Each structure stands twice: as structure tokens, then as C-alpha cells.
Amino acid sequence: MPTPWGERDLSARWHQVGVGPRLSETTDAGRGARTERAPGWFRAVTAALWTVVAVCSLAYATSLGVPLWFSLHHQRVLVVTSGSMSGARSGGFDAGDAVVMRHITDPSQLKVGQVVSFWPPGSDHLVTHRIVSLHYMPVMRQDEVTGRMVESVDGSGSATTRPYVVTKGDANAEPDPDATPLSRVRGVVLGVYPRWGWVLEWTGSATGRLVMLAPPLASLAAMELMALLRDRSARRTAATDPAPAGHTGARTADDALLLD
Structure with missing residues (x-):
């Protein structure tokens, strides 16, 4: 049975240009390269920085929440001096x-x-x-x-x-x-909490506030900087690496089909 002219011509064009992998395949491969898992040291440092953020944030929230809780119950916390x-x-x-x-x-x-x-x-x-x-x-x-x-x-x-x-x-x-x-x-006086006074007094001081707030802010800034540097390094590596075999041929073939 004779092959329609359009199908015969299209198959001939694919045969002449020697098409490799399809464009969608190469796109998926590129996406997989871009989502490459972070190195071990990067994940470890990130986990440590998030731990600092969590611990300091919890300490700061507690220093505000304890007096507020007693105040809502019409009570007050006093520090013994x-x-x-x-x-x-x-x-x-x-x-x-x-x-x-x-x-x-x-x-x-x-x-x-x-x-x-x-x-x-x-x-x-x-x-x-x-x-x-x-x-x-x-x-x-x-x-x-x-x-x-x-x-x-x-x-x-x-x-x-x-x-x-x-x-x-x-x-x-x-x-x-x-x-x-x-x-x-x-x-x-309703109750006594041993050694709580020094803790509450310290957390309410300027030094205590600085110690609780500065580390998490610095950790967040460090994680943002690490992410930017890693992204820049990945882009630089992608720009210097040679294109995989068949990738250029696939792009040329697709362009020839779309333009003709």
C-alpha cells in the first residue's frame, strides 16, 4: 500500500538528521541534574543551623509566655533578690x-x-x-x-x-x-519555683534578649547565603560541562521540523 506523501517525507527528515533522544527526554535529564541531592556536609550544617533557630526561638517564646500565662490567671511572678x-x-x-x-x-x-x-x-x-x-x-x-x-x-x-x-x-x-x-x-504568695528567678531575670535583660535573638537571625542569614552560593556553583558547573551526546542533534532535528 503506498505511503502518504506527508508521512514518507516526515520519516525521511528524521532519518536524514539522525535524531537522538527526544527533547522531552533531554529536558527531564536536565531537570534531574538540577535537583541533584545536596552533599552531606551541606545537609549537616543546615540541620545544625535549624536546631539553633528552633532552640533559641523556643527559649524566647517561653520567656514571654510564662509571665503572660500567670498574668492571664490574675497572678504575677516576682524574682527574689x-x-x-x-x-x-x-x-x-x-x-x-x-x-x-x-x-x-x-x-x-x-x-x-x-x-x-x-x-x-x-x-x-x-x-x-x-x-x-x-x-x-x-x-x-x-x-x-x-x-x-x-x-x-x-x-x-x-x-x-x-x-x-x-x-x-x-x-x-x-x-x-x-x-x-x-x-x-x-x-x-501562692507558690515558689526554685532558681526560676535568675532565669527570668536574665531572659528579660538586654543581654538575654541578644543571646536568644542573635543566633537564630545569624543562622537564617547563613542558610540563605549557603543556598545562594550552592545555586551559583551549580549554574557555573552546568555552563562549563559539555552537552551530553545526542542532545545537540535532538535540538537541531526539532528546529528543522518546526521551521520547514
């Missing part, structure tokens, strides 16, 4: 520990033996000591005529009183010199 409450008694703590405090608003929430945080009269430095006694004391005011301190009275003529706490550090021999009014009591 002195040893006035050190000792074997339950509820004691040492310098460098962290204590969790809950705010109080009513005198009925206080009792002897509790550990409270407060501002001593005439001071803005927060102190955390144990309550040794509770008292209602008269409110004192200065007499405008004599200049002496006298008790305040209400409309019925009764002395006006206010709740006070007398406190003492477990490691101190004597109670604190001044009783503290309830209005200056910040809250009641």
Missing part, C-alpha cells in the same frame, strides 16, 4: 527563686503564717515576708492646732481603725519595724 526568707520552714525561699503572687483586696483573705508581698510604709521597694500578726489600728492624723498626731474619729465619735499586718522574714531575728496597712499589701 535577698535571703531574708531563706530557711527550712515551709513556704520559705532563697535569693534567685521566683514566687507566684495573687492580688488580694479584702482583710479576710489574710491570716497569720501567710507570705505576702507589700510596700513598707515610706518605701517603694517591694518586700515579701511572712505575717506574724494581724491588727486593727487607729488611723492617725495631725491636729491642726497642736500639730500632734491624734486618732481619727468617724461621725459617731468612734475611733477610725484600719487593718494592718505585722511581718517578719524567716531568716530575720526580729519582726519588721513598722506594721503595714492592708492598702500597701500587694498580694499573697
